[in-house]
Amino acid sequence: MGRHESRVDDYERSGRLLDDIEGAYATRTGDLVDGGPLTDFEETVTLAASPDPGSDYPPPGHGYPRRD
Structure with missing residues (x-):
C-alpha cells in the first residue's frame, strides 16, 4: 500500500515552495520580496x-498527493 502524505508533509513542502519563490523574486529583481509585482x-x-485562511483544504476535487 502506498504512503499518504500528512498535513505536516504538505506544510513543509509549501514552506519550501514559498522560500524558493522568495529566492526567485530576489534573483529576478535584485531585491527581497517587498510587495512588488509578482510574475503570473x-x-x-x-x-x-x-x-x-478559512478556505477548504484540500480544495474540492483534490486529495493529498500520494507517493506509491
Missing part, C-alpha cells in the same frame, strides 16, 4: 502554497 507564475505558486 510567482503569484500562482504563492496563492497555491498559502491559500486564504
Whole structure:
C-alpha cells in the first residue's frame, strides 16, 4: 500500500515552495520580496502554497498527493 502524505508533509513542502519563490523574486529583481509585482507564475505558486485562511483544504476535487 502506498504512503499518504500528512498535513505536516504538505506544510513543509509549501514552506519550501514559498522560500524558493522568495529566492526567485530576489534573483529576478535584485531585491527581497517587498510587495512588488509578482510574475503570473510567482503569484500562482504563492496563492497555491498559502491559500486564504478559512478556505477548504484540500480544495474540492483534490486529495493529498500520494507517493506509491
